[in-house]
Amino acid sequence: MNEILRLETISKAYTSGAGRRVQVLDAADLCVNAGEIVGLVAPSGAGKSTLLHIAGLLDNADSGRVYISGVDTSQQSDRRRTATRRNDIGFVYQFHHLLPEFSALENLMLPQMANGRSKATAEARATELLASVGLEARGHHRPAEMSGGEQQRVAFCRAMANAPKLLIADEPTGNLDPETAERVFVTLVKLVRETGLAAVIATHNHELAARMDRQLSLSGGKLIPL
Ligand SMILES: Nc1ncnc2c1ncn2[C@@H]1O[C@H](COP(=O)(O)OP(=O)(O)OP(=O)(O)O)[C@@H](O)[C@H]1O
Numbered sequence: 001m002n003e004i005l006r007l008e009t010i011s012k013a014y015t016s017g018a019g020r021r022v023q024v025l026d027a028a029d030l031c032v033n034a035g036e037i038v039g040l041v042a043p044s045g046a047g048k049s050t051l052l053h054i055a056g057l058l059d060n061a062d063s064g065r066v067y068i069s070g071v072d073t074s075q076q077s078d079r080r081r082t083a084t085r086r087n088d089i090g091f092v093y094q095f096h097h098l099l100p101e102f103s104a105l106e107n108l109m110l111p112q113m114a115n116g117r118s119k120a121t122a123e124a125r126a127t128e129l130l131a132s133v134g135l136e137a138r139g140h141h142r143p144a145e146m147s148g149g150e151q152q153r154v155a156f157c158r159a160m161a162n163a164p165k166l167l168i169a170d171e172p173t174g175n176l177d178p179e180t181a182e183r184v185f186v187t188l189v190k191l192v193r194e195t196g197l198a199a200v201i202a203t204h205n206h207e208l209a210a211r212m213d214r215q216l217s218l219s220g221g222k223l224i225p226l
Pocket residue numbers: 014015016022024042043044045046047048049050051
């Protein structure tokens with residue numbers, strides 16, 4: 001088994017403005033292998049986004065450890081962890097967050113060039129990625145010139161642009177009508193399967209979650225199988 005993500009006894013609490021302490025995660029454990037898609041289905045406020053932010057190295061846990069490909073990121077410097085996040089983790093959110101003034105191709109080239117790829121190499125990969133989601137004809141369109149489903153497929157490609165090992169997706173189809181959500185979800189699964197990524201996908205959609213390899217929920221701050 002090629003373990004990509006391991007969370008060990010992750011705890012996180014927030015203190016509200018009124019001084020009330022909310023223990024969102026309480027010694028949560030998770031292990032995801034390469035090629036595995038894990039669905040995270042839990043009620044609103046259960047802590048899905050908090051967990052994904054910690055797993056994606058966007059936020060720190062109060063205690064516990066996050067391993068990416070066996071490396072304990074809790075022991076890394078901030079700089080090193082930022083590099084791990086940029087190189088090894090791709091993110092998809094409910095809203096596409098593409099840069100509005102740039103074309104689809106440019107949106108896929110920029111993160112690669114920021115990681116040191118040449119313009120020509122970045123463009124070749126961007127073109128290949130767009131073709132893999134059936135959007136070869138949309139490369140020169142800006143986000144506003146594409147449908148919601150197309151925008152989200154470009155966002156998936158952007159998450160894959162730097163060939164990450166781990167994909168973190170927070171409600172990736174939450175903003176789409178059911179039919180488009182279905183089509184976009186199929187594309188996401190195809191991309192993940194082709195690349196052998198490990199993926200953690202939070203969704204409110206039980207039907208989509210049922211088609212992932214494993215489904216987990218959050219209860220009392222812990223991850224439990226569904
Ligand atoms: N910065 C913060 N300060 C205080 N409380 C917070 C903060 N961020 C999140 N919370 C609280 O932590 C809990 C978990 O939030 P989180 O966003 O992780 O839930 P979620 O499961 O992703 O919810 P949703 O499905 O509605 O997006 C909620 O009760 C939320 O109000």
